[in-house]
Amino acid sequence: MIVIGIDPHKSTHTATAVDPATNTDLGSIRIDATITGYKTLTAWAKAWPTRKWAIENAEGLGHHLAQWLLVLGELVLDVPTTSTARIRQLSRGSRRKNDRIDAAAAACVAALQGDARPVDPEGPTDILALLDERRTNLSGSRTRLVNQLHALLRQLLAGGAPTSLTAAAATALLRGYRARSEVDRVRVGLCRNLVADIHRLDGQLAENEKQMTRALDEHGTRLREVDGIGPVTAACLIGRTGRVSRFPTAAAYANYNGSAPVQVASADADRHRLSRYGDRQLNSALYTVAMVQIRMPASAGRTYYDKKIAEGKSPRAATRSLKRHLSDHVWRIMLADEKRSYRQHEKESERAA
Template structure:
């Protein structure tokens, strides 16, 4: 099977076909990132009937092309940019870098390194990811406008000068903007709730997880089965501590890596549960304090514990959804 690597950009995509057995470059093509360019790419790829596609950053600039290929029934793999960079460093190219080399590196990663993962069609998790991103943008806009309003209110005086009248007018405009954003945020939460109801997740049964937090957890995690263990998921969201060991010293420090949005959501859940005396999280927190851990270390332990719990719930939800989809497919057949 021939592997076709894709190096995507905003306006153009470069494809390179590689024979995984001999690691030979069989040809390359550069297309515009348009529907016409996509059709040209498929026509060029028909020279290799048995093929698979390795798209660098298929969740980013290569997302549109990857999803278009999936619709056509093609096999598409997602290759992280860090993996292609590693291939370039280990190759004999003298640190050269161009689009053709990057595309070939993506193909080599998919064929030999094992770092590629299958790309799945868009589904409910993508809906929640879009709603979460929209809410983040709305919240940022609201915060910025509130800060502007606060700055104007601090400068108002009793004497109504011409400048103060302008300030009052601007304050009214900003208040109207805040009310509009509040309405949009409320509607956004309703959309999240409807999407979660359709998906049937059990996350909202956990103390501290509402529709907004549940949407963020699912949307930013994506297909949870791509994490083989709870430890892999904890490493992805940054709740797993980093071991620092040398000679007789062995300690763990806070991880600054991973998805910080997911990490923030887990921290929020942990803080809510700590403040709830009857919650399971509070009991776990008190247990860690009794073991001699500091409050900060106990909170980090609770975050790690919650990461495992959330992973198990989302994995069970995904398996249940898959079984329901199979049953519906059997009925339709």
Template sequence: MIVIGIDPHKSSHTATAVDPATNTDLGSIRIDATLTGYKTLIAWAKAWPTRKWAIENAEGLGHHLAQWLLVLGEVVLDVPTTATARVRELSRGGRRKNDRIDAAAAACVAALQGDARPVDPEGPADVLALLDERRTNLSNSRTRLVNQLHALLRQLLVGGAPTSLTAAAATALLRGFRVRSEVERARVGLCRDLIADIRRLDSQLAANEKQMAQTLDEHGTRLREVDGIGAVTAARLIGRTGRASRFPTAAAYANYNGSAPVQIASADTDRHRLSRYGDRQLNSALYTVAVVQIRMPASAGRGYYDKKIAEGKKPAAARRALKRHLSDHVWRIMLADEKRRCRLNEADPTRAA
């Protein structure tokens, strides 16, 4: 089977066909990143009926091409940029770099090094990732508007407004206010505009959460059975994790989300420090679940936290240990859900479609 490596860019893609048996460059083509260019690429690749595609950074610049090839029934692999960099470094010419070499490096890694992984068609996890990103943007916009409203109310009212300000509370504060000047009238008008914007964002956030819950029901996950995980947190965990089986172990997933502590490089091997690596959004979601469970006296997480405290750990260290424990638990649930969906799809092929 021939491996076709792809080095993607914003406006163009370079493809190089490599024979994995001899590591021979069989040819290369450069196309525009357009539908016409994609069709040209497929026509060129028909010279090798048995083929698979190795796309460098298939989750980034190569995402659109990778998904387009999957729809055509092609086998597509994702090759990390760090892996192709190693191949270039070890190849003849030292630090040579061009698009054709990058494409060949992607093919070599896919064929020989084992660093490539299959690309999956987009599904519910991608929908949840989009909804989570949309919710983050809506929340940031709402926070900015509330801060502006706070500033105006502080200029209008003695003592300003309470910290946990809502649209209804701000409306009630303005209802008893008497305008004494044109400047105050302008401030009140701006406050009313901001309140209307906040109400609109609150409605959009509610609709966003409802759509998350519906997608989770279709996805079929048991994450919401865990204390402290609702629709919003479950959507973030699944959306940012993707396919749980791409992590070979729970430790690999913990390293990915940054909950695995880093051992201090010294003679004292029992000491660890907080990891600053990994997906910080995933880490934040696990932290939220840990804090919620600690506040629930009857939860399993609180029992685990108390156990660590009894062992002599400080509260912060015990909380980090609980976060690491939750990472393992969440990964096992998502992995079990994925295996169950695969069994259902195998039993009923029309369900997958």
């Protein structure tokens, strides 16, 4: 099977065909990153009926082309940029770089080194990732608006507004206020504009949560059966994890989300500190679940926490242990969900055939 390596850029893509048996460069083509260019590429690739595509950074600049090829029924692999850089430097003996060398390196990595992974069609996991990113942006915007509203109300009212400020509470405060100067009237007008913006964002956040719930129902995950995991947290865990089978072990996933503790010193195996590495939003989600379970007397997490306290661990160390325990549990659930999804997809494919 011939391997066609792709070096993607924003406006152009370069493809190089490589024979994996001899590592021979069979030809190369550069196309524009357009549908017309994609059609030119597939017509050129028909010279090799048995082929697979190795796209460098298929989750980044090569994402659109990778998904387009998957729709056509092609076998597409994702090659990390670190692997192509390593192969290019070892094979050339220098740091020379051009698109054709990059594309050939991607093909060689996929065919010979095994550093590539199959690219899957987009599905519910990608929907959850998009909704989670949208919620993060909406929450950040709402926080900035609430801070601005607090600052204005502090200038209008003695003592300002309560910390937990909502659109309804701000409206009630403004209803009883009488401006005594032109400057205060401008402040009141700005406050009302901010209240309207916050009210609009609250509606968008509520709709976002409904969309997450529908996507989770379609996904069929069992994460929401875990105490402390609701639609928003489940969407964050699934969306930010992506294809969970890319983590071969629970320890690899714990390292990715930063819940794996780090030894203080190699000579002292019993002392650990909090890891500052990994995806911090995933880490924050796991911490939230851990704190919710600790506050639930009947939860499995509280039982685990009490067990660690009885072993002599400090409350902070016991919380870190629970967070790591939850990471392993979440990894197993998501892995089982993914395997079940693949089995269902295979059955549907067999019925269609």
